[in-house]
Amino acid sequence: MNANRTLNVILGIYVALIFAFVFAPIIFSMIFSFNSQRFPTIPLGEFSTEWYAKILADPDVWEAALNSLIVSTCTALIATFLGFCTAYSDFRYNFRFKGPYLALILLPPTIPLIIMALAMLAWFSKIGMSGQLYSVIIAHSVLTAPFAMAVIRLRLNQMDPDLEAAAWNLGGSEWQTMRSVIIPFCKPAIASALFLTAAVSFDEFAVSWFVSGLNKTLPVIILEIVQGNIDPQVNAIGTFVFLISMTLVVLAQVFFASRQLKSIRS
Amino acid sequence: MSAPLVVFDKVEKQFGDFVAVKQLDFEIREGEFLAIMGPSGCGKTTTLRMLAGLDAPTVGEIRLGGRVMNDVAPHDRDTPLVWQSLALFPFLTARQNVEFGLKMRGVGAAERKERALKWLEKMGILEFADRDISTLSGGQKQRVALARSLVMEPQILLLDEPLSALDAHLVIRMQAVLTDLQRELGITFVYVTHSQSEAFAMADRVIIMGKGEIAQIGTPKDIYRAPANQFVAEFVGRNNILSGNVQALSNETARITTPSGNFTVPTNTVQLTQGAKASFVISADLVHISLGEPDGENKAQCKLISEEFVGSMVTLFLEDAHGQEFKVQMQERELSKFDLNSGDQIWLSWDTASAHVLDQS
Numbered sequence: 001m002n003a004n005r006t007l008n009v010i011l012g013i014y015v016a017l018i019f020a021f022v023f024a025p026i027i028f029s030m031i032f033s034f035n036s037q038r039f040p041t042i043p044l045g046e047f048s049t050e051w052y053a054k055i056l057a058d059p060d061v062w063e064a065a066l067n068s069l070i071v072s073t074c075t076a077l078i079a080t081f082l083g084f085c086t087a088y089s090d091f092r093y094n095f096r097f098k099g100p101y102l103a104l105i106l107l108p109p110t111i112p113l114i115i116m117a118l119a120m121l122a123w124f125s126k127i128g129m130s131g132q133l134y135s136v137i138i139a140h141s142v143l144t145a146p147f148a149m150a151v152i153r154l155r156l157n158q159m160d161p162d163l164e165a166a167a168w169n170l171g172g173s174e175w176q177t178m179r180s181v182i183i184p185f186c187k188p189a190i191a192s193a194l195f196l197t198a199a200v201s202f203d204e205f206a207v208s209w210f211v212s213g214l215n216k217t218l219p220v221i222i223l224e225i226v227q228g229n230i231d232p233q234v235n236a237i238g239t240f241v242f243l244i245s246m247t248l249v250v251l252a253q254v255f256f257a258s259r260q261l262k263s264i265r266s
Numbered sequence: 267m268s269a270p271l272v273v274f275d276k277v278e279k280q281f282g283d284f285v286a287v288k289q290l291d292f293e294i295r296e297g298e299f300l301a302i303m304g305p306s307g308c309g310k311t312t313t314l315r316m317l318a319g320l321d322a323p324t325v326g327e328i329r330l331g332g333r334v335m336n337d338v339a340p341h342d343r344d345t346p347l348v349w350q351s352l353a354l355f356p357f358l359t360a361r362q363n364v365e366f367g368l369k370m371r372g373v374g375a376a377e378r379k380e381r382a383l384k385w386l387e388k389m390g391i392l393e394f395a396d397r398d399i400s401t402l403s404g405g406q407k408q409r410v411a412l413a414r415s416l417v418m419e420p421q422i423l424l425l426d427e428p429l430s431a432l433d434a435h436l437v438i439r440m441q442a443v444l445t446d447l448q449r450e451l452g453i454t455f456v457y458v459t460h461s462q463s464e465a466f467a468m469a470d471r472v473i474i475m476g477k478g479e480i481a482q483i484g485t486p487k488d489i490y491r492a493p494a495n496q497f498v499a500e501f502v503g504r505n506n507i508l509s510g511n512v513q514a515l516s517n518e519t520a521r522i523t524t525p526s527g528n529f530t531v532p533t534n535t536v537q538l539t540q541g542a543k544a545s546f547v548i549s550a551d552l553v554h555i556s557l558g559e560p561d562g563e564n565k566a567q568c569k570l571i572s573e574e575f576v577g578s579m580v581t582l583f584l585e586d587a588h589g590q591e592f593k594v595q596m597q598e599r600e601l602s603k604f605d606l607n608s609g610d611q612i613w614l615s616w617d618t619a620s621a622h623v624l625d626q627s
Contacts, residue, residue: 165320
C-alpha cells in the first residue's frame with residue numbers, strides 16, 4: 001500500500017517533468033512575446049504588445065496567414081474526402097493486392113519530409129506546377145490523406161457490417177445508404193479527420209518551403225524572420241500559430257473522444 | 267391451395283469453391299409461418315439472404331409471386347429482414363429507425379411519423395419513440411427491429427435468428443408476440459433458427475437443413491414423430507434411435523434384430539428388404555416404463571443413469587446391458603409413482619405403431 005503510493009508520487013513527478021519538457025519552450029516563447037526587451041533574457045523587461053502590433057502591421061504576415069488558411073482548409077477537405085474514399089473501399093470490398101494497396105496508401109507519412117519535399121518540387125517543376133498555392137495544397141493533401149484514412153477506417157471498423165445491408169434491405173439504394181447510414185455513422189470521425197489534417201497542414205514547414213515559391217505560408221515566413229536576425233516578432237507569430245494548431249488538434253480529439261465514450265457506454 | 271408465394275427452383279450457391287447450399291427445391295406458401303432450422307453452417311442463413319437479394323444464387327431460380335428475383339437488387343425487393351444482430355441504426359432514435367425504410371421509399375414526413383408511431387404503439391414501445399437506440403434494453407431493441415420491418419407492410423417477413431441474443435424468459439414472450447403478429451397480419455414469415463423449441467413452437471412447417479441440403483420438410487409433428495433420416499432424428503434429439511438388420515418381413519410390419527434384442531416396426535413409410543440394415547426411432551414420450559417385465563413385442567431392460575427435470579416434465583436417461591442409450595420423457599407426477607433411484611433396473615416398452623423406420627439413404 002505504502003510502496004504503491006510512493007510509486008504513484010514518483011510516476012506523477014515523471015509525467016509532470018515530461019509535460020514541462022515538452023511545453024516549457026512554447027510557454028517561454030509565449031512569455032517573451034509579451035516582453036519589451038529585444039533579446040530573450042532574464043530578468044524580463046516590461047509587459048508589451050509591441051511585437052504583436054508589429055506583426056499585425058506587416059502585410060507579408062497577413063498574406064502568409066491568409067495563404068495558410070486557404071491551404072489548410074482546402075487540404076483538410078481534399079485529404080478527408082480521399083481518406084474517406086479509401087477507408088470505405090477497404091471496409092466494403094475485398095480484392096487482390098488489398099494488402100499492398102493499403103500499405104501504399106499509408107506510406108507517405110513514413111517518407112522523410114525533406115525527401116518528400118524535394119521530390120514534390122522536382123515533379124511540380126517538371127510538369128510546370130511549382131510555386132503556386134495549389135501546389136502546396138496538392139502536396140499537403142498527399143501528406144495528410146493517410147491520417148484522415150486511419151481515423152475514418154477506425155470508425156468504420158466499429159460498424160456492424162450488417163448495417164449497410166439492412167439499409168439496402170429497407171429500400172435504400174447504394175447512394176441513399178451512403179448518405180443516410182455510412183456518412184452519419186462516420187460523422188465524428190470525419191470531423192476529427194478534418195481538424196487533424198487542417199492542423200498538420202497548418203504547421204507543415206518543409207514541403208511548404210520547397211513548393212510554395214512566393215506564396216509563403218506562416219511557418220515559412222517565421223523561418224525568414226528568424227534567418228534575418230533575432231526578432232521577438234517570431235515569438236508573437238509562434239504563439240499565434242501554436243494556439244490555432246492546438247485548437248484544431250483539441251477539436252479533433254474532442255470528436256474522437258466523445259465517440260469513444262459513447263461506444264463504451266452503449 | 268393457393269399458388270406458392272416463393273419458389274426455390276434447384277437453387278445452388280457457391281462461395282468460391284465452397285458450396286453453401288445445393289439442390290434447394292421448395293415452396294413457401296402465402297400466409298404460412300415457415301421455419302428453416304439446422305446446425306450452424308448448414309446454409310440456412312444463406313438461403314434467407316438469397317431471398318432478400320443479399321446473395322445471388324449461382325445456379326437455379328428464385329421466384330417471388332411468380333417473378334424471377336435472381337437479378338433484382340435488394341433495395342428493389344419488398345423482403346424486409348429482421349437481423350440476428352438487429353442492425354439498428356445507432357445514430358437514430360427508435361422512431362427514426364422505424365421511419366428509415368419509409369424515408370428510403372420517399373414517403374412524406376407526416377405520414378412517416380404517423381405510421382412509425384402506430385407500429386411503435388402496436389409493439390408496446392411508444393414511450394421509447396424518441397430514445398436513442400443505445401438506451402433501450404434487448405427486448406425493446408427487438409421490438410424496434412420488428413417495427414422497422416413491419417412498417418413497410420410487406421407480404422413476407424424474413425427473420426434471421428432474431429431471438430438468439432435474448433434471455434430465455436424473453437424468448438418465450440417474443441415467441442408469443444411473433445405468432446400473434448403473424449396470425450393477425452396474415453403475412454408470410456420465414457424464420458431461420460438453430461433452436462428446435464423456437465421452430466416447433468411457432469412454425470406451421472419446418473425445413474430441416476444439413477450440410478447445405480434440405481433434410482426434411484414437414485409440420486413440426488411430422489418431423490418430431492417421423493424424422494426422414496438419421497440426421498433429422500439426431501438433430502431433433504428427444505428420441506431413441508436403434509439400428510439392426512431386417513430379420514423377418516410380414517405384410518405391414520418387420521422384425522428387426524439389434525444388439526439390444528428383436529423389435530417389431532411398421533413398414534408403411536419405407537420399403538425394407540430381408541437382411542438389409544435398418545434404423546428406427548421411437549419418440550422419448552411414447553416409451554412406457556414398468557418395474558416388472560411387460561407384455562408385448564417391444565421391450566428392453568435398462569439401468570437408470572440420470573434424470574433431468576424441466577418444469578412438470580422429466581427426461582430419464584437409461585442404458586441397457588449392450589450400451590444402447592434410451593431416453594424416456596414423462597410427466598413428473600407419473601414418475602413419482604415409481605420411486606426410482608439411479609442404478610435401478612427397469613423395463614421399457616412401446617407400441618409397434620410408435621416406432622418409425624428411417625430412410626437409410
